[in-house]
Amino acid sequence: xxxxxxxxxxxxxxxxxxxxxxxxxxxxxxxxxxxxxxxxxxxxxxxxxxxxxxxxxxxxxxxxxxxxxxxxxxxxxxxxxxxxxxxxxxxxxxxxxxxxxxxxxxxxxxxxxxxxxxxxxxxxxxxxxxxxxxxxxxxxxxxxxxxxxxxxxxxxxxxxxxxxxxxxxxxxxxxxxxxxxxxxxxxxxxxxxxxxxxxxxxxxxxxxxxxxxxxxxxxxxxxxxxxxxxxxxxxxxxxxxxxxxxxxxxxxxxxxxxxxxxxxxxxxxxxxxxxxxxxxxxxxxxxxxxxxxxxxxxxxxxxxxxxxxxxxxxxxxxxxxxxxxxxxxxxxxxxxxxx
Amino acid sequence: xxxxxxxxxxxxxxxxxxxxxxxxxxxxxxxxxxxxxxxxxxxxxxxxxxxxxxxxxxxxxxxxxxxxxxxxxxxxxxxxxxxxxxxxxxxxxxxxxxxxxxxxxxxxxxxxxxxxxxxxxxxxxxxxxxxxxxxxxxxxxxxxxxxxxxxxxxxxxxxxxxxxxxxxxxxx
Numbered sequence: 085x086x087x088x089x090x091x092x093x094x095x096x097x098x099x100x101x102x103x104x105x106x107x108x109x110x111x112x113x114x115x116x117x118x119x120x121x122x123x124x125x126x127x128x129x130x131x132x133x134x135x136x137x138x139x140x141x142x143x144x145x146x147x148x149x150x151x152x153x154x155x156x157x158x159x160x161x162x163x164x165x166x167x168x169x170x171x172x173x174x175x176x177x178x179x180x181x182x183x184x185x186x187x188x189x190x191x192x193x194x195x196x197x198x199x200x201x202x203x204x205x206x207x208x209x210x211x212x213x214x215x216x217x218x219x220x221x222x223x224x225x226x227x228x229x230x231x232x233x234x235x236x237x238x239x240x241x242x243x244x245x246x247x248x249x250x251x252x253x254x255x256x257x258x259x260x261x262x263x264x265x266x267x268x269x270x271x272x273x274x275x276x277x278x279x280x281x282x283x284x285x286x287x288x289x290x291x292x293x294x295x296x297x298x299x300x301x302x303x304x305x306x307x308x309x310x311x312x313x314x315x316x317x318x319x320x321x322x323x324x325x326x327x328x329x330x331x332x333x334x335x336x337x338x339x340x341x342x343x344x345x346x347x348x349x350x351x352x353x354x355x356x357x358x359x360x361x362x363x364x365x366x367x368x369x370x371x372x373x374x375x376x377x378x379x380x381x382x383x384x385x386x387x388x389x390x391x392x393x394x395x396x397x398x399x400x401x402x403x404x405x406x407x408x409x410x411x412x413x414x415x416x417x418x419x420x421x422x423x
Numbered sequence: 424x425x426x427x428x429x430x431x432x433x434x435x436x437x438x439x440x441x442x443x444x445x446x447x448x449x450x451x452x453x454x455x456x457x458x459x460x461x462x463x464x465x466x467x468x469x470x471x472x473x474x475x476x477x478x479x480x481x482x483x484x485x486x487x488x489x490x491x492x493x494x495x496x497x498x499x500x501x502x503x504x505x506x507x508x509x510x511x512x513x514x515x516x517x518x519x520x521x522x523x524x525x526x527x528x529x530x531x532x533x534x535x536x537x538x539x540x541x542x543x544x545x546x547x548x549x550x551x552x553x554x555x556x557x558x559x560x561x562x563x564x565x566x567x568x569x570x571x572x573x574x575x576x577x578x579x580x581x582x583x584x585x586x587x588x589x590x591x592x593x594x595x
Contacts, residue, residue: 090436149436157428184426200428213431222427420426 096423097144097151100413102157103131104242104384109135112144115418122395125410133206141210153207154214156221156409158241159199164219164248166191166370178189178370185217191255193217207281216416219258222418225296225381225407236400238357241385241409245353247360249375256371257364261356263349280414328361351389357400376400381407526556532581540565541589546579547572552584561586 095116108131112124124144128137165176168186173179177194184194195217203215222239223230230250231238239246248258275417277406366371378400380386386404394402434439442478492504514536525531529552533544541561547553550572561566572580 087435091434094436149438150434152431154427185426185428187426195428204429211432212429213428214427216427416426421431 089415091150093148094148098414098417099141099145099146099151099153100417101153102156102241102383102409102412102413106131108133108137110140111414112141113222113411113414114144114147118423123411133209137248138210145210150336151418152213152421153211154216154413155207155212156413157199157215157217158197158244159196160260160262161199162193162195162217162219163260164191164193164255165259166255168192185220187220187223188253190253193219200356213310214420216413216418218244218260219248221409221416222246222248222381223250224226224419225412226379227316229379232301233377233379234360234373235379236375238354238378238380238387240384241406245356247357249364250375251371251373256373259360259363261353261360263356302339312326350387351388351393354390354393354397357394361398378402380404383407383409427513471528481519526552529557537587539590540585543584545584546575546581548579550580553580558584560572564588581585 095114097113098111098112098113100113106129108128110126110128112121113120126137126140128134128140133400141153145153161182163177165173167173167176168189168191173192175185179194181197182194182198183197184192186192195215195324203212218239218241222237225239226237229235234251236247236249243263245261245263246258249256302422310329350392361375364370378394380391380402382404385406391402391404392399518536521534522531525545529545529547531543531545533542535542547557553570553572558568558570561584566589567587569585571583577582
């Protein structure tokens with residue numbers, strides 16, 4: 085009771101840390117009386133905790149004893165499974181050595197146990213209070229769409245993609261996809277043919293000759309693709325206040341090198357998503373439903389090509405919403421605390 | 424509902440330095456309060472003891488007064504008892520002297536001692552015996568002596584002798 089009174093007198097400092105491919109974003113939010121009084125964001129060119137980052141964080145957490153440091157899970161061995169039943173969990177995933185949490189008694193998300201220890205060791209000087217799964221972040225971010233839609237939901241981070249398929253709040257399938265930056269060049273060479281085919285497609289080449297489309301043969305079981313609803317049902321979504329389709333447009337003129345990297349990453353993401361969806365359709369473990377829509381939480385600013393890949397190669401209706409990962413992480417921390 | 428894989432650390436407004444300072448001040452304040460409480464207790468105890476002693480002295484004074492009164496009363500009783508004893512001794516001596524006056528031939532049936540007199544009831548064989556052997560000594564003691572006779576069944580005489588001493592004028 086006394087601690088509650090003291091807690092209400094102090095401001096709360098929420099520190100959100102998201103590790104990217106080569107940098108780390110730290111967001112500080114000063115929260116008091118139900119409002120965010122101030123926020124500070126800094127990007128550090130390191131994936132570890134260096135002296136600058138530590139000083140930056142200590143500068144703000146020294147303002148109040150009630151500070152909470154949140155970290156976005158970026159482990160390789162993580163995911164989500166469509167059950168909370170302990171007897172059924174092993175059917176989807178071997179949980180030995182994993183920590184997991186159940187979400188609203190509908191589905192679970194898990195991560196590597198050793199990873200949590202490694203994070204706690206990594207943050208031993210400043211401490212860490214919360215480690216959140218990207219699947220939880222995705223579910224919270226798209227909670228309005230997950231509730232009454234059958235769709236695929238993506239959380240795009242720099243070095244990973246969290247993919248999940250929900251049908252009216254029921255998780256059907258999920259996978260945490262990691263971008264393999266070392267093999268990017270190899271992928272590029274493999275995809276040269278596909279890129280050329282795409283350019284030829286515009287000249288009248290039959291799409292069925294594309295390699296990628298061949299991988300989608302299993303989709304034939306779901307009927308004629310041309311009959312798919314292409315957007316009439318989503319007018320409400322377009323009318324909402326969300327920031328959608330705010331991807332890079334052609335007005336932006338990044339350097340060729342940067343653009344090339346983005347294209348490579350986006351295509352790799354697309355390939356991983358495509359493979360994962362194939363796995364979803366083919367694996368009997370999962371309750372397959374034909375996916376027409378895809379909602380993308382864009383945490384890095386993906387290119388318009390990524391959307392084009394999904395729309396043209398997989399015939400999906402794509403809706404992109406920008407997400408600030410660190411702010412969402414802070415809101416998760418507040419949600420955890422019941423604020 | 425818990426979403427995080429780990430639990431947040433306990434948050435406290437008390438840092439290690441603040442805890443040290445608070446501990447030091449707490450001990451100091453505790454000692455000061457303890458000393459103050461001890462002094463308050465001793466002060467209270469002293470006042471209480473003083474009040475007890477005053478009360479005891481007051482009670483002793485009362486008791487002393489009562490004892491003095493009792494001693495005075497006892498002394499009075501003692502004097503009275505001595506006076507009564509003396510009077511009784513005198514009376515006893517008078518009675519013995521009286522009964523020594525009565526000759527063997529006269530029998531007394533009743534004697535009444537008055538403040539200033541003596542009334543005797545008895546039986547005498549005849550008036551002469553009475554007049555010579557009892558009335559003569561009674562006349563020598565009392566100032567006024569009256570006698571009356573009436574015969575008994577066996578021929579003897581019953582008598583009533585009334586004797587008074589006149590009080591001296593100077594005694595009044």
